[in-house]
Amino acid sequence: MSVIAAGRVRRRRRSLVVAVALAVVIVALFLLTLSVGRSITPLGEVLAVITGQDVPGASFTVGRLRLPRAVTAVLVGLALGLSGSLFQTMLRNPLASPDIIGISYGSSAAAVVAIALLGLGGPIVSVIAVVSGLAVAFAVYLLSYRGGILGSRLVLIGIAVGMMLLAVIDWVLTRADVYKANEALRWLTGSLNSSFWDDVYPLAVAVAVLVPAALVLGRRLEVLQLGDDSSTALGVPADGTRLFILIVAVGLTSVATAAAGPVAFVAFLSGPIAARLVPGRLPLVPAALVGAALVLAADFVGDRLLPISLPVGVITGAVGAPYLLWLLARSNRKGGRL
Amino acid sequence: MTPTPSTTPAAPVTGRPASRRRRLLAGVAVGAGLLVVACALSLVLGSRTVSLDEVLGGLTDPDATGFGEAAVATRVPRTVLAVLVGAALGLAGAIMQGLTRNPLADPGILGVNLGSALAVVIGIAVFGIASVQEYVWFAFAGAAAASVLVYAIGSIGREGATPLKLALAGAAISAALSSFVSAVLLTRTDVFDVFRFWQVGGVGGADFGEMTHVLPFVGAGAVLAVLSIRSLDLLSLGDDLARGLGGRVGLARAGSGLAIVLLCGAATAIAGPIGFVGLVVPHAARFFTGPAHRWLLPYSALFGAVLLVAADVVGRVISRPSDIQVGIMTAVIGAPVFIWLIRRSKVREL
Numbered sequence: 001m002s003v004i005a006a007g008r009v010r011r012r013r014r015s016l017v018v019a020v021a022l023a024v025v026i027v028a029l030f031l032l033t034l035s036v037g038r039s040i041t042p043l044g045e046v047l048a049v050i051t052g053q054d055v056p057g058a059s060f061t062v063g064r065l066r067l068p069r070a071v072t073a074v075l076v077g078l079a080l081g082l083s084g085s086l087f088q089t090m091l092r093n094p095l096a097s098p099d100i101i102g103i104s105y106g107s108s109a110a111a112v113v114a115i116a117l118l119g120l121g122g123p124i125v126s127v128i129a130v131v132s133g134l135a136v137a138f139a140v141y142l143l144s145y146r147g148g149i150l151g152s153r154l155v156l157i158g159i160a161v162g163m164m165l166l167a168v169i170d171w172v173l174t175r176a177d178v179y180k181a182n183e184a185l186r187w188l189t190g191s192l193n194s195s196f197w198d199d200v201y202p203l204a205v206a207v208a209v210l211v212p213a214a215l216v217l218g219r220r221l222e223v224l225q226l227g228d229d230s231s232t233a234l235g236v237p238a239d240g241t242r243l244f245i246l247i248v249a250v251g252l253t254s255v256a257t258a259a260a261g262p263v264a265f266v267a268f269l270s271g272p273i274a275a276r277l278v279p280g281r282l283p284l285v286p287a288a289l290v291g292a293a294l295v296l297a298a299d300f301v302g303d304r305l306l307p308i309s310l311p312v313g314v315i316t317g318a319v320g321a322p323y324l325l326w327l328l329a330r331s332n333r334k335g336g337r338l
Numbered sequence: 339m340t341p342t343p344s345t346t347p348a349a350p351v352t353g354r355p356a357s358r359r360r361r362l363l364a365g366v367a368v369g370a371g372l373l374v375v376a377c378a379l380s381l382v383l384g385s386r387t388v389s390l391d392e393v394l395g396g397l398t399d400p401d402a403t404g405f406g407e408a409a410v411a412t413r414v415p416r417t418v419l420a421v422l423v424g425a426a427l428g429l430a431g432a433i434m435q436g437l438t439r440n441p442l443a444d445p446g447i448l449g450v451n452l453g454s455a456l457a458v459v460i461g462i463a464v465f466g467i468a469s470v471q472e473y474v475w476f477a478f479a480g481a482a483a484a485s486v487l488v489y490a491i492g493s494i495g496r497e498g499a500t501p502l503k504l505a506l507a508g509a510a511i512s513a514a515l516s517s518f519v520s521a522v523l524l525t526r527t528d529v530f531d532v533f534r535f536w537q538v539g540g541v542g543g544a545d546f547g548e549m550t551h552v553l554p555f556v557g558a559g560a561v562l563a564v565l566s567i568r569s570l571d572l573l574s575l576g577d578d579l580a581r582g583l584g585g586r587v588g589l590a591r592a593g594s595g596l597a598i599v600l601l602c603g604a605a606t607a608i609a610g611p612i613g614f615v616g617l618v619v620p621h622a623a624r625f626f627t628g629p630a631h632r633w634l635l636p637y638s639a640l641f642g643a644v645l646l647v648a649a650d651v652v653g654r655v656i657s658r659p660s661d662i663q664v665g666i667m668t669a670v671i672g673a674p675v676f677i678w679l680i681r682r683s684k685v686r687e688l
Contacts, residue, residue: 095506100513143677152502153680156442159509160676163446163613167669171662173534189520264517308525317517324510328503329494 015278015286022277022289026074029296033070034062036304064197072195073295073312075207076256077266081291082214083252084267085274085284089221090245091154094327097268098137098253101158104262105165106136107254108188111261112169116176123202126258130206133254136161137246190263190313192299199259206255211288213248218284221245225282263298263313265320266291272327362633365626369640373421376647380417381410384654384661419544420650420664421643423605424615426556428642429563430601431616432623432634436570437594438489440501441621441679445481445602446613446669448508452515453484454606455537459522463529470608471551477607478555482599487511536610540663541650544608552604559600563635566594570631612665614672615642621679645671 034046045058049067084097098104110132114120120128140161144154169188220241223231228238253267270291274283277290298315381393392406397414427445434443445451457480461467467476492500492507523530569590572580577587605612623637646664649671653662 100509143681146681156502156505156680157677159447159505160673160680164669164673167613167666170534170537171666174663175660189517189524264513310521311524314517314521314524317513318521321510321514321517324513325491325507328507328510329491 011278011280015281015283018277018286019289022286022293025293026289026296029293029300030070030074033073033296033300033304034066036300037061037066068197068200069192069195069299070296071200072192072203072259073299074292075200075203076192076260076263077270077292077295078211078288079207079252079256079291080263080266080295081270081274082211082284082288083249083256084269084291085271085282085287086214086218086221086245086249086252087267088271089282090224090242090249093152093155094272095152095155095268095324096158097271098250099262099264099267100162101140101155102160102162102165103133103137103140103158103250103253104257104267105162105169107133107257108262109165109168109172111258112172112188116172122198126199126202126255129258130251130254133257134247134250136165137250141246188261188313189311189317190257190261191311192260192295192303193311195260203255203259206251210248210252210255214245214252215284217241217245217248218282222282261311261313263295264317265324266294266316269294269316269320269323272323362627366636366640369637369644372644373640373647376644376651377417377421380420380647380651381413383651384409384413415544415546415549416541416650417647418546419541419549419609420647422549422553422556423541423609423612424643424646425639426559426601426605426642427612427615427646428619428623428638428640429560429635430598430605431618431642432620432631432638433563433566433570433594433598433601434616435620436574436631436634437591437598438504439574439576440504442501442505442617442676444614444617444672444676445598445606446611447505447617447676449484449488449511449515450481450598450602451606451611451613452512452519453480453482453487454478454603455611456480456515456519457483458536458607459519459529459533462532463522463526468532470548474552474555474604474607478599478603481603481606484511484515485595485599540665541609541646542661542663548608552608555600555604559597559604560639562593562597562600566590566597567631567635570594571629574629574631610663610665612646612668614668614676615645618668618672618675619645621675 031043031046034050035041035043039061041058041062045055046062048055049058049062055062080099084099087096087098087101088094090096095101107129111125111129114125114128140154140158143161144157146153173188220231220236223234223236224238224241225231226234231238231241256263270287271283274286274290277283278286294316295312298319299312302310302312302315381397382388382390386405386409388406388409392404393410395404395407395410397410431444434445434448435441437443454477457476458467458473461472461476465472467473488504488507488511491511492504523533569580569585572583572585573587573590573594575583580587580590602616619642620634620638623634623641627633627637646668649667650664653664653667656662
């Protein structure tokens with residue numbers, strides 16, 4: 001066996017091991033979230049509820065309250081991790097994740113307007129959030145197009161668009177009464193506090209469609225990394241592929257934002273963490289799994305471990321921002337470019 | 339984007355020095371005229387448009403009883419505050435861009451606003467502060483801490499503080515601080531109810547009593563700004579050259595940095611975080627004045643005042659009978675300008 005082939009086998013084995021390990025972590029966190037709350041439900045009862053049996057008490061606390069929340073956490077994490085990794089790889093910039101370049105704020109701003117000003121509710125809000133996320137993504141993309149997309153230009157324009165959308169959200173918050181505004185605040189930070197089964201189904205359907213699409217496109221993305229000319233020669237047209245990846249990645253971000261608000265930094269953190277775990281490969285599957293683990297863990301910390309209950313987005317924001325600073329400082333010291 | 343403002347879009351200022359000076363002075367007069375017009379509109383327009391008689395009544399008769407007179411009487415402090423805050427932010431932005439040699443510098447973009455915001459939130463939640471003279475100190479502390487932090491992080495590395503690195507460091511600090519702000523707000527509905535109105539940045543509900551508390555700080559900031567004109571010109575040549583020409587770079591930085599903190603902190607304490615004024619105004623001013631700070635600073639103060647008064651009037655008129663806070667108007671006006679600046683700049687330098 002040649003050296004190259006041996007390396008390839010080793011890397012493939014490593015990514016398999018990492019994926020399995022992450023899956024185990026997710027399952028453990030999932031069961032922990034279901035079992036530990038204001039009251040502790042024995043694991044046996046948790047498993048009984050999951051398999052559909054009727055357990056007095058646990059059927060309500062675990063089945064109606066904790067299970068939809070945990071499922072939402074997993075789905076949102078998968079979607080954000082995958083989407084962030086797609087963006088970062090495609091634009092070759094660790095900062096180009098959808099939460100930093102304003103796309104999540106596009107979805108939130110639309111949702112806040114729909115809820116607080118138009119008095120809408122239910123699935124239509126999700127649809128509006130997704131459509132707006134797409135619109136903002138294309139606007140940012142077009143605005144940063146000037147004979148090609150440059151990662152850092154896109155990041156800065158995305159930040160500016162995000163600031164503008166944030167002003168819109170702030171303004172809407174001043175118009176609503178304080179109770180409603182507090183409810184809308186979750187669209188600023190990201191929260192799983194109101195995750196119920198009704199909201200899980202549309203999210204699950206969207207994730208079930210978009211994740212396989214993302215994984216299929218991921219193979220093309222790997223070809224795209226060789227450069228536009230080479231990839232076209234290999235039968236992967238560069239611009240068309242990029243457009244499809246953009247649509248799928250924005251779709252993932254938007255459905256996640258519609259379900260839980262803009263959970264800060266999950267999309268941004270998952271890709272780099274996954275890339276460390278699985279060096280040398282396009283880390284789409286690990287990034288999705290890291291995202292799910294992050295959201296589950298942050299929600300558990302925010303809701304169960306702290307003396308006051310904080311939404312998941314505050315926790316991920318507090319963890320993610322130092323990493324962003326570290327990333328800046330490190331690339332600055334190396335004299336490298338972001 | 340060029341890192342030195344000295345090469346940013348200077349209008350071709352040609353001709354003999356005397357005629358140039360005359361033209362720049364004429365520009366100041368035109369700016370002052372615009373400001374007067376904007377202020378007049380600010381008194382007349384609003385949820386209720388008033389007649390000239392009523393304006394004069396509201397201005398001269400303290401006991402006027404009519405609705406029109408009352409409207410004018412509340413619009414007077416509001417207009418004065420907009421002038422004060424706009425001038426302070428325009429000035430701060432011009433100093434900031436000169437000091438960091440960064441055309442993208444703005445208290446909003448570099449995270450200084452959120453530094454103030456977090457400090458004020460902590461002040462409200464933990465120390466129970468409720469008045470502007472107390473806000474001021476927290477806003478100063480927050481603005482100073484955030485500025486130092488952003489500048490330190492943005493300037494690590496060989497190239498020093500490039501526009502891109504500073505803007506990104508500002509965005510990162512803002513993101514971190516805003517998640518701490520939300521953490522406080524989400525657990526304290528009472529704080530949130532006060533803060534959400536402060537946070538949008540507005541000049542409505544202004545009163546002269548509050549203004550007198552921040553006026554000394556704005557004044558001190560303006561004096562420091564005037565004193566740092568020469569050193570800002572020197573710094574724009576680059577640190578080495580500035581030092582070679584006998585400039586005391588560290589002192590110059592500290593002085594103009596203090597001016598920024600005083601101006602931004604005072605403006606933010608009284609009107610909330612208002613973004614993009616400090617970004618847009620110096621660029622517009624530089625178009626007329628070129629890079630020399632002795633003209634750039636007064637122009638920026640003047641244009642800042644005009645912009646803020648005008649934005650406030652527009653915000654009042656387009657959403658009658660309520661109003662859109664001026665901080666939201668400036669974000670909506672300013673973000674496209676920011677995007678235009680980025681698009682215009684050369685790829686290599688970003």
